[in-house]
Amino acid sequence: xxxxxxxxxxxxxxxxxxxxxxxxxxxxxxxxxxxxxxxxxxxxxxxxxxxxxxxxxxxxxxxxxxxxxxxxxxxxxxxxxxxxxxxxxxxxxxxxxxxxxxxxxxxxxxxxxxxxxxxxxxxxxxxxxxxxxxxxxx
Numbered sequence: 001x002x003x004x005x006x007x008x009x010x011x012x013x014x015x016x017x018x019x020x021x022x023x024x025x026x027x028x029x030x031x032x033x034x035x036x037x038x039x040x041x042x043x044x045x046x047x048x049x050x051x052x053x054x055x056x057x058x059x060x061x062x063x064x065x066x067x068x069x070x071x072x073x074x075x076x077x078x079x080x081x082x083x084x085x086x087x088x089x090x091x092x093x094x095x096x097x098x099x100x101x102x103x104x105x106x107x108x109x110x111x112x113x114x115x116x117x118x119x120x121x122x123x124x125x126x127x128x129x130x131x132x133x134x135x136x137x138x
Contacts, residue, residue, distance in 0.1 A: 003029040008072040015060070021053055023060050030068050033098040035061040039089050049089040054123050058083060058112040061098040062127030066108045069100070076129045079107075083125040092117035106131050 005013070005028045014023070021042055027034040035057060042053035059078055066076040094114050101109040107130055114123040 002027045006068055017056055018060050021056055023057055025061065025064060028068065031099065033061050033065045035096045036093050038093050039091050047090055049094060051085055054114060055081060055083055057096050057114065058125040058127060061096050062110040062112055063129060065098045065100065065110050066129035069103045069108055070131045073134055075132045075134045077132065078127055079130045080128040081125065083123055085123050087120055087122045089116045089122045094122055
């Protein structure tokens with residue numbers, strides 16, 4: 001891991017779905033978050049990486065990028081996801097790289113490119129997240 005997660009994030013933060021699919025964030029650089037996911041176990045019936053699994057990967061990394069940019073007193077929610085599938089992934093690991101297009105006070109947009117083990121682009125996506133005040137706890 002090149003850049004560790006911010007200290008204010010809970011240790012080992014991930015969702016149950018991310019755990020099921022094997023999504024792992026490997027670099028928390030706010031200008032270039034990176035995550036991986038295995039193809040095995042995430043295929044559709046024809047042996048190709050499932051588009052829903054790809055959307056989970058890009059939604060996870062884009063939402064985390066928005067959360068890191070928003071800071072500890074904010075909450076982020078996805079409001080739009082657009083994904084294009086460019087090449088089938090059938091084995092190995094896919095890697096998602098998330099870069100910001102715009103970070104605003106209330107809306108942030110990210111581009112996420114997904115590649116296979118050979119560096120070939122398998123998908124590209126755009127995620128927009130809304131930043132909200134975190135709910136009061138207590």
